[in-house]
Every structure is written in C-alpha cells, then in structure tokens.
Amino acid sequence: MGNGKETEVKQIREVTVRFAGDSGDGMQLTGTQFSDTTASVGNDLSTLPDYPAEIRAPAGTLYGVSGFQLHFSSNDIFTPGDKPDVLVAMNPAALKKNLPDLKPGAMIIVNTDSFDKKNLALAGFESNPLEDGTLSGFEVYDVPITTLTFNALEDVDLSTKDKARSKNFFALGLMYWLFERPLDTTLNWLREKFKNKPELIEANEKALRAGYNFGDITERFTTRYKIEPAKLPAGTYRNISGNEATAWGFIAASVRSGLPLFLGSYPITPASEILQFLSKYKNFNVRTFQAEDEIAGITSAIGAAFAGNLAITTTSGPGLALKTEAIGLAVMTELPLVIVDVQRGGPSTGLPTKTEQADLLQALYGRNGEAPVGVVAAATPSDCFHMAIEASRLALEFMTPVILLSDGYLANGSEPWKIPHVDELPEIKVKFLTEPEGFKPYARDENLVRPWVKPGTPNMEHRIGGLEKANITGNVSYDPENHHQMVTIRAQKVKNMQKVIPDLEVDGDKEGDLLVLGWGSTYGAIKEGVERARRKGYKVSQAHLKYLNPFPKNTGEVLSKFKRILLPEVNMGQLAKVLKSEFLHHGIIQFNLVRGLPFRSTEIEEKIIELLGGGNNGQ
Amino acid sequence: MANNIEVGEIKYTPKDFASDQDVRWCPGCGDYAILAQVQRTFPKIPGIKRENIVWVSGIGCSSRFPYYMNTYGFHSIHGRAPAIATGIKLTRPDLQVWVATGDGDLLSIGGNHFIHACRKNVDIKIMLFNNRIYALTKGQYSPTSERGKITKTTPYGSVDYPFNAISLALGANATFVARSIDRDAKHLQAMILRAAQHKGTAFLEIYQNCNIFNDGAFRLLTDKETKEDHVLYLEHGKPMIFGKNKDKGIALNGLEPIVIDLNDGKHSIDDVLVHDENDDSLIRAFILSHLTDHPDFPTPVGVFRQLFQPTYDESVNQQVKEVTEKLGKGDLEKMLFSGNTWTVSDN
Ligand code: SF4
Numbered sequence: 001m002g003n004g005k006e007t008e009v010k011q012i013r014e015v016t017v018r019f020a021g022d023s024g025d026g027m028q029l030t031g032t033q034f035s036d037t038t039a040s041v042g043n044d045l046s047t048l049p050d051y052p053a054e055i056r057a058p059a060g061t062l063y064g065v066s067g068f069q070l071h072f073s074s075n076d077i078f079t080p081g082d083k084p085d086v087l088v089a090m091n092p093a094a095l096k097k098n099l100p101d102l103k104p105g106a107m108i109i110v111n112t113d114s115f116d117k118k119n120l121a122l123a124g125f126e127s128n129p130l131e132d133g134t135l136s137g138f139e140v141y142d143v144p145i146t147t148l149t150f151n152a153l154e155d156v157d158l159s160t161k162d163k164a165r166s167k168n169f170f171a172l173g174l175m176y177w178l179f180e181r182p183l184d185t186t187l188n189w190l191r192e193k194f195k196n197k198p199e200l201i202e203a204n205e206k207a208l209r210a211g212y213n214f215g216d217i218t219e220r221f222t223t224r225y226k227i228e229p230a231k232l233p234a235g236t237y238r239n240i241s242g243n244e245a246t247a248w249g250f251i252a253a254s255v256r257s258g259l260p261l262f263l264g265s266y267p268i269t270p271a272s273e274i275l276q277f278l279s280k281y282k283n284f285n286v287r288t289f290q291a292e293d294e295i296a297g298i299t300s301a302i303g304a305a306f307a308g309n310l311a312i313t314t315t316s317g318p319g320l321a322l323k324t325e326a327i328g329l330a331v332m333t334e335l336p337l338v339i340v341d342v343q344r345g346g347p348s349t350g351l352p353t354k355t356e357q358a359d360l361l362q363a364l365y366g367r368n369g370e371a372p373v374g375v376v377a378a379a380t381p382s383d384c385f386h387m388a389i390e391a392s393r394l395a396l397e398f399m400t401p402v403i404l405l406s407d408g409y410l411a412n413g414s415e416p417w418k419i420p421h422v423d424e425l426p427e428i429k430v431k432f433l434t435e436p437e438g439f440k441p442y443a444r445d446e447n448l449v450r451p452w453v454k455p456g457t458p459n460m461e462h463r464i465g466g467l468e469k470a471n472i473t474g475n476v477s478y479d480p481e482n483h484h485q486m487v488t489i490r491a492q493k494v495k496n497m498q499k500v501i502p503d504l505e506v507d508g509d510k511e512g513d514l515l516v517l518g519w520g521s522t523y524g525a526i527k528e529g530v531e532r533a534r535r536k537g538y539k540v541s542q543a544h545l546k547y548l549n550p551f552p553k554n555t556g557e558v559l560s561k562f563k564r565i566l567l568p569e570v571n572m573g574q575l576a577k578v579l580k581s582e583f584l585h586h587g588i589i590q591f592n593l594v595r596g597l598p599f600r601s602t603e604i605e606e607k608i609i610e611l612l613g614g615g616n617n618g619q
Numbered sequence: 620m621a622n623n624i625e626v627g628e629i630k631y632t633p634k635d636f637a638s639d640q641d642v643r644w645c646p647g648c649g650d651y652a653i654l655a656q657v658q659r660t661f662p663k664i665p666g667i668k669r670e671n672i673v674w675v676s677g678i679g680c681s682s683r684f685p686y687y688m689n690t691y692g693f694h695s696i697h698g699r700a701p702a703i704a705t706g707i708k709l710t711r712p713d714l715q716v717w718v719a720t721g722d723g724d725l726l727s728i729g730g731n732h733f734i735h736a737c738r739k740n741v742d743i744k745i746m747l748f749n750n751r752i753y754a755l756t757k758g759q760y761s762p763t764s765e766r767g768k769i770t771k772t773t774p775y776g777s778v779d780y781p782f783n784a785i786s787l788a789l790g791a792n793a794t795f796v797a798r799s800i801d802r803d804a805k806h807l808q809a810m811i812l813r814a815a816q817h818k819g820t821a822f823l824e825i826y827q828n829c830n831i832f833n834d835g836a837f838r839l840l841t842d843k844e845t846k847e848d849h850v851l852y853l854e855h856g857k858p859m860i861f862g863k864n865k866d867k868g869i870a871l872n873g874l875e876p877i878v879i880d881l882n883d884g885k886h887s888i889d890d891v892l893v894h895d896e897n898d899d900s901l902i903r904a905f906i907l908s909h910l911t912d913h914p915d916f917p918t919p920v921g922v923f924r925q926l927f928q929p930t931y932d933e934s935v936n937q938q939v940k941e942v943t944e945k946l947g948k949g950d951l952e953k954m955l956f957s958g959n960t961w962t963v964s965d966n
Contacts, residue, residue, distance in 0.1 A: 036959055039959070039961065040959060040961050041961075042961060042963060185959065229963075232963045233963070234963050234964055234965040235962070235963060236956060236960050236961070236962045236963075237960060237961050237962070237963060238955075238956075238958065238959060238960045238961075239959065248954070248955070251949070251951065251954070252951060252955075255949075255951045260710065262706065262709070262710050264702075264706055281949060281954075282938060282939045282942040282943065283939075283942050283943040283945075283946040283947065283948060283949045284949030284951070284954075285939070285943075285949070286939075287709055287710055287935060287936075287939060289705070289706070289709060289935075291702065291735075292702075292731050292732065292735035293731055295699060295702065295732075296699070296702035296705070296731070296732055296735070299695070299696075299699040299702040299703045299706065299732075300702050300703065300705050300706030300709070301706055302695075302703055302706065303675070303693070303702070303703035303704060303705065303706025303707040303708075303710075304706040304707065304709070304710045305706075306673075306693055306703075306706075306707060307673075307706065307707045307710050307711040307714070308710075308711070309710045311706070325696055326696060326699065328696075329695060329696050333693075419955050419956055419960065420955070421952065422951050422952045422955070455670070455671070455673050455691035455707070455711065455714055456670055456671055456691075456711065456713060456714060457670060458668075458669075458670045459670070460670070461669060461670060461689055461690050461691050461692075462691065462692070463638070463640075463685050463686050463691070463692035463693070463694065464692070464693055464694070465685070465686075465692075465693060465694025465695065466678075466694060466695060466696050467694065475640070476640075476686065
C-alpha cells in the first residue's frame with residue numbers, strides 16, 4: 001500500500017451502492033461504468049437508474065437529483081437491492097434526497113466542495129448536515145472531490161468548466177479502489193468514446209486514477225471490500241439492459257424467421273432507446289421509421305406487415321392508447337404485428353421516468369369491439385430478449401398482433417446475461433403463399449390462421465381492410481351469423497397459441513398453502529423475497545406468468561393446488577381481477593403498491609411472513 | 620380474371636383492373652368516373668404489373684376504391700392511409716403504392732400523415748377525391764367546404780375557413796402537385812398518368828361531385844356554358860390563357876396576379892404568364908394555387924409543380940445498402956458476443 005498503512009480487506013457477500021448527484025453530474029454514466037466493470041469481474045448484479053423527467057433541472061435542486069443504484073454479489077441476485085449500503089452524494093440535494101433510503105450505519109461519501117451556502121439552501125438544509133450531527137450513525141467520508149479533481153488536472157489544457165466535469169470519474173476511481181475493481185474496462189471505454197478528443201481521455205483518465213490513488217494514499221479508509229465472483233453457470237456473459245435486450249431480441253427474431261425487420265415508432269420515454277438501438281443495425285436488414293406520431297408509428301408497421309416484414313412498433317402507455325384503433329385494424333386484417341409497451345407511471349403523462357404495471361388491462365382489453373390479441377410480458381432485463389422473440393414468433397405464426405409488456409424498471413435496469421448461441425434460439429416458421437390455385441384470403445389452417453400473401457405475388461391480388469370479412473373469401477360481409485362466427489374464430493385463434501407456449505412452472509412445492517404469483521418485472525423482488533422467507537423456514541412456492549393472453553394451459557390447475565395466492569402488482573390489482581374472473585379462485589390476495597417504484601424484496605418477504613403467521617410454516 | 624402469363628411486358632386492358640366486386644357508390648356519383656379513368660389509364664403506365672400495384676385507403680366513400688381495383692388493396696382506418704402506404708413503400712420499393720382518399724380523410728383526421736408524407740417525399744401517389752362534404756356520414760361540412768355552407772352540423776352556415784388542398788401540399792413541399800376534375804375524362808387520365816410516372820410524393824386533387832350531399836359543388840367548372848371562363852388549364856411552357864374565345868390571360872403585376880384582356884389593344888400574348896412546372900421557387904405555384912375559388916379568377920387545373928428529388932424510400936434503402944457494404948452483412952452470433960463480455964468456466 002502506498003503509504004505503508006495497513007488497509008484491512010474485508011470479504012463480503014453482497015453490497016448495494018447508490019451514486020447520486022445533479023442530473024448534469026454524469027451519475028448515470030458513472031453507474032453504468034461501475035456496473036460494466038463489476039460484471040466483468042464476475043459478480044452477479046442488478047441495476048436501477050433513477051433520473052428526473054427534466055433533462056437538466058436547475059442545478060442543486062432536489063428534483064434535479066439523478067441516481068443510479070446497483071446491487072452486486074458473489075451469489076445469485078434478482079433485484080437492484082432495497083436499501084443502499086453505500087451512498088456517493090455529489091451535492092447536498094443528493095444527500096438529502098437519498099438519506100431516508102439508506103441502511104442504518106451505511107457508508108456515505110460526500111463531495112464537500114459542493115456543500116456551500118447556496119447548495120445547502122437549495123437542498124433545504126437549514127444547517128450543514130456534515131457538521132450538525134444529522135449524519136451521526138453513518139460512516140461518513142467527506143472528500144473535496146472537485147478540488148482534488150482540479151489538482152489532478154492541473155496541467156491538462158481544458159477550461160475550468162470542462163475540468164469540473166471530470167469529477168464523477170474521480171468518484172468512480174475512489175469506488176473502484178474501495179471495492180477492488182480494475183480500471184481497464186473504463187479506460188478502454190474512454191479511449192473508444194473520446195477517440196477524437198484526446199484531451200478528454202487524458203482528463204478523465206487522470207481523474208479516475210487520482211480517485212483510485214486517493215483511496216490508497218489517504219488514511220481515512222481503513223477497510224476495502226472484496227466480493228468474490230458469483231458462481232454463475234458456465235458460459236459467456238455480458239451486461240444487458242431491458243431496452244437493449246428488446247432491440248436485440250427483434251433482430252434475433254428477424255434472423256430466425258428470415259424476414260426483414262421494420263420498426264415504426266415515435267419517441268417516448270422510456271421506450272425511445274429501442275428505436276435508437278435498432279436504427280444502428282441497418283446491416284441486419286433493419287428499417288426504422290421515426291414516424292410523425294404514434295398512430296403513424298403503428299400504421300406504417302401495419303403497412304410493412306402487409307408487405308411481408310416482421311413489423312413492430314414500440315411505445316409506452318400514452319402511445320399504446322393512441323395506437324388502440326390501429327391494433328383493432330391489425331386484428332381484423334389478421335396481420336402479424338408486435339407492439340411493445342414499455343410501461344411507465346400513469347394515467348396521462350403521469351410519471352414518465354418511473355415504472356408501473358398498470359397497462360395490463362389496456363393491453364388485454366383496451367380496444368373497441370371484441371379484439372383479442374396475444375399479450376406477453378418480460379420478467380427481467382435480459383428476459384426482454386427472449387420475450388421479444390416469443391412475441392414475434394406468436395405474431396408471425398398466428399397472423400395476429402401481440403403486445404409485449406416491458407416497463408421502465410426493466411428497460412433501464414441491467415443484469416449479467418448468459419449469451420445464447422444463435423442455434424439455440426427458437427426457429428420461427430413463416431410461409432408466404434404463392435400458389436394461386438384455390439387461394440382464398442381468409443381460408444384457415446388447423447390453428448385457424450389465414451395465409452400470408454405478399455403484394456407482388458402474381459395472380460393473387462386481393463383486398464383486405466377494417467370492415468368485417470366473410471370467412472374464407474375475405475369479402476366484405478355484414479351478415480349477422482358470419483360476424484358472430486368471425487368474432488369466435490378470432491378469439492379461438494388467439495387461444496390456440498396455448499398449443500405452442502410453455503406451461504406455467506412452479507418453483508418449490510407444487511401444492512400447498514401459499515403461492516406467490518407474479519408477472520412482469522416483479523420477478524426479481526418476488527424471487528428474492530421468497531428465498532429469504534424460505535431461509536427463515538417458511539414454506540412458500542413461486543410462479544411467474546410470462547404469457548398473459550392466452551395463459552399457459554395449466555394455469556388453472558397450478559392455481560387450484562394452492563389455498564392462497566399472493567399476487568404483488570405495481571397496479572391496483574389488474575391481473576388479480578382477470579384471474580379471479582377466469583379461474584374463480586377465492587384465495588387470491590392482492591398486494592398493490594403503486595409508487596412508480598419496483599417492489600422491495602423485503603416487502604414481499606414481510607408479506608409472506610405476515611400471511612404465514614410469523615411462525616414456522618412446518619405445521 | 621384475365622390469365623396473364625409473364626412474358627416480357629404484359630398488355631393489360633381496363634377490364635384487367637376491375638375486381639369482381641359490385642361497385643356500390645350512389646348512381647351518378649363522381650367516383651364512378653374516377654374509377655373508370657384509373658382503369659383506363661393504368662394499362663398505359665409503362666412497365667406496369669398488376670401484382671405490383673397496391674391501393675391503400677382510409678374511410679369515406681372514396682376509400683371504397685381499393686375494393687373495385689383488381690390489384691392488391693388495403694381499406695384501412697380513417698386518415699391513416701398515407702402512413703400505411705409509407706410502411707409498404709419503405710420496405711417494398713418494388714411496389715407502386717397509391718392512396719385513395721377524401722377531403723375529410725386526408726385533410727382533417729389524416730392531415731398530419733399527409734403533410735409528413737409530402738415533406739419526406741415518400742414515393743406514393745395520393746389521389747384526393749375532393750367533394751367538399753362528409754358524404755359517408757351523410758352530409759356534415761368538411762375542411763374544404765366553403766365558408767357559410769349550410770349542412771347538418773352547420774344549420775346557420777359554417778364559419779370555418781376552408782383548406783386550399785393545393786396550397787397545403789405545396790406548403791408541405793410535395794414534389795408533384797396537380798388538380799383535375801371528375802367530369803373531364805381526358806384531362807383526368809393525363810393527370811393520373813403523370814402522377815403514376817412521378818418519382819416521389821404525387822398529390823392529385825380531383826374535384827368530385829357528390830350528387831347526394833353536395834350536388835353541383837363544381838358546377839361552374841363543369842357546365843358547358845361556364846367552364847371555359849372558369850377553368851384555367853395549366854400546361855408546362857404555355858401561356859396561361861382561358862375563356863370561351865381564348866382571349867383572356869393571367870399576368871403578374873409584381874406579385875399580384877391579374878386577368879388581362881388580349882383584345883383590349885393594350886395587352887398581347889407576350890404579357891401572359893408562361894407556366895413553368897419545374898420552377899424551384901414556390902412563389903408562382905403558390906400564387907396560382909390561390910386563384911382557386913376566387914371570384915375574379917379562373918380555377919387552375921393541371922400540374923402546379925413538379926420537382927425531381929431523391930425519394931424518402933430510396934434514401935432509406937440506399938442507407939441500408941451503404942451501411943451493409945461498410946459493415947458487412949449482420950452476423951447475429953458475432954453481435955451477441957461483441958463488446959464487453961466475460962467468460963465463466965466450469966468448476
Ligand atoms: S354519398 Fe356522395 S360521395 Fe358518397 S357515394 Fe353517394 S354520391 Fe358519391
């Protein structure tokens with residue numbers, strides 16, 4: 001060690017770190033870098049960015065605080081952690097906002113340079129919390145991060161303003177030292193990112209190293225922490241966010257179906273990234289269309305579906321509402337289409353940057369007329385990859401729209417992902433009819449699926465549209481009996497997807513007193529909560545629904561084997577409503593928290609314990 | 620259905636473009652004339668293949684059009700035809716995509732899609748059946764109804780100012796902007812053919828008589844006695860003259876259009892404005908568009924403007940091609956394993 005001082009290295013199993021600062025302080029970047037480095041040393045991890053809706057809220061204010069939390073461990077983990085063990089606070093507002101969330105005795109590293117009168121006032125501190133005892137009970141490290149960054153950059157040729165920008169790298173370097181992480185992942189990233197701006201590479205590298213060395217030199221830190229690599233299954237891994245995984249999933253579906261990919265989309269938080277990602281991959285025969293509005297986003301995709309593409313549209317709740325009528329058109333014309341709804345807090349504009357699961361009923365029922373569509377939901381960030389493929393497979397093989405539900409938490413969260421090989425991915429069977437003999441646009445196969453004929457196919461010219469069709473011929477029909485038949489056929493066709501979707505699996509005993517059932521992004525919190533309760537001796541099972549319409553065919557049977565079903569949802573009980581009416585289960589216990597935040601695993605654990613009576617459920 | 624075997628260029632007849640569906644517009648509707656002229660003109664489009672034609676429509680009387688054409692067709696939802704057509708054309712540049720639409724469909728509920736298709740120069744042909752009324756919903760005023768019009772929803776007369784569809788298309792930078800009239804078969808055929816051959820967004824407004832809810836809306840332009848004094852036929856490179864005796868002309872006094880009398884001894888044919896479709900500047904086309912419905916001027920028909928610019932679909936596909944050439948055809952396995960990865964081995 002640099003100063004000859006002995007620093008103790010403490011082995012720990014897991015830790016939750018939160019970086020917080022002004023939205024202009026680069027906290028998202030710092031968090032992402034820390035995640036990538038942490039992933040590369042083999043820890044399991046889960047992340048949760050939390051940023052304000054305003055791009056640059058006034059500096060120093062509470063509502064301008066941007067945060068990034070990550071939970072990493074030498075064991076399997078499933079959530080970004082409940083309460084942070086470590087907080088890096090770049091200004092008073094960041095401290096104020098995050099203090100209530102911290103674990104008792106948590107470590108706090110603050111940038112003292114920003115604790116001036118003005119910033120303290122902006123954060124609403126009447127006196128300086130570093131001096132008035134507010135932080136007693138915490139392990140506080142006050143570090144003049146800005147000053148130390150300036151010192152390190154003394155002979156770099158940059159303006160003061162630009163130099164100040166490097167302070168997040170100083171903080172990052174210090175955290176790397178504290179948790180014994182290597183610098184090379186970030187250094188490589190810097191060199192690539194600022195290829196054409198060598199002065200920025202130099203500045204940020206110097207700041208990063210200065211932060212790292214500061215940990216070494218200062219005598220303040222007596223302990224460093226070591227988190228052994230997690231024992232993950234063998235394979236090659238990468239860190240992946242939900243939006244990235246969604247975009248890649250569609251590219252994979254395009255490759256596996258042999259169809260070109262078309263995305264029609266209008267930018268909306270938190271879904272825009274999927275459009276951004278896919279617009280980069282033109283060499284995969286991907287066409288992206290940034291449409292004039294949400295409706296043009298979906299209708300251009302419907303046009304592309306008619307033309308023979310794997311067609312998708314991406315949006316969030318408000319956009320899904322606008323696309324409603326067009327989804328009905330795709331139902332009526334029986335064209336394959338995937339609609340991605342990255343849910344956010346609603347109603348109306350709601351909480352654009354926060355997460356929620358309150359679009360389930362909209363996805364299932366939000367259309368005029370009887371207009372059933374397939375609905376699937378991803379459970380974790382990396383699961384978005386698989387569910388994007390599944391949504392595409394179902395849409396293409398059943399000639400119908402399918403809605404893929406993700407949410408803000410999955411979209412922006414990330415986790416290590418064991419990368420699959422292409423030949424392990426499901427194959428998607430697509431057939432274009434080219435034989436004019438006996439062709440009828442609404443003839444049906446054994447699954448009630450109509451044929452797909454690409455315009456440009458000679459002698460098969462035909463017309464489709466939003467008016468009710470006569471079965472088989474596809475001609476416009478106002479016949480009452482035909483309408484009833486077509487309504488029934490469209491519903492049965494969606495139901496037929498049950499033949500090709502996997503059964504609902506139960507983790508733990510297949511029958512018993514309590515099953516915790518979830519859907520979508522609650523998976524991680526439920527899994528962690530259930531495991532904790534089990535470690536305390538409670539007997540509890542878990543199941544997670546990824547197919548919401550139709551449900552897996554064994555769903556009713558699985559549910560009937562449990563006396564009580566705990567159903568946590570980040571809405572007011574939407575899946576509960578559906579399950580109650582579909583399966584008439586009387587033991588469904590709703591657990592609803594609609595805060596714009598994911599469930600904490602401790603909340604699930606406590607609920608389980610409360611339900612199982614506080615005692616060991618062996619009896 | 621004619622049995623066409625693919626050998627070189629196929630010779631079609633108008634009947635080849637008629638579907639087996641009964642046409643169900645009101646007897647006497649201008650839509651019949653438009654359908655007939657389209658079916659007559661399509662065989663004349665050089666290199667046309669029936670299977671490569673797609674008609675897309677929205678909602679309204681005019682939007683039934685695709686059902687009657689024996690081509691690929693998509694009768695969609697209100698106002699969205701240009702966006703659907705865009706999705707088709709972007710992904711299938713080999714297809715020729717037509718939109719059949721009405722004044723409510725295109726200029727009211729679908730206004731946004733219309734201006735953005737024009738702005739981007741998507742290679743689609745938009746045929747607007749303008750009858751200045753909501754006909755399918757049985758007679759409410761439309762965005763092109765004249766001010767003061769009494770309809771079911773404006774019992775005391777409409778107080779809205781109408782859209783001038785040509786000005787709107789010009790303002791949105793459409794690269795082909797033209798107008799014709801349902802009753803003028805020859806002119807309409809010529810305009811359809813011109814639109815078909817244009818590369819880029821082709822906008823063709825057709826004045827269409829709805830004899831049920833707005834009969835006679837274009838009477839001045841179609842009645843024998845009045846039409847010659849009220850219609851100005853725009854022809855590229857020709858002076859803008861009109862009138863029964865071809866003795867009136869349009870001239871410009873600064874930026875002010877005026878009608879001059881070629882017999883008054885003061886003016887000659889040399890004073891008359893000569894039409895230039897390809898004028899880069901919007902100003903003259905815009906001035907001409909504003910002669911529409913003007914009590915002192917004839918209403919122009921013909922091609923107001925035609926520009927030759929790369930189309931949106933062409934550019935999008937060009938970019939796909941260039942990126943693919945530069946980066947090589949995408950390799951999924953490589954992509955998945957690219958960047959920051961790490962390996963966990965068995966132990
Ligand atoms: S209502 Fe008018 S526009 Fe519609 S079909 Fe009848 S005449 Fe034609």
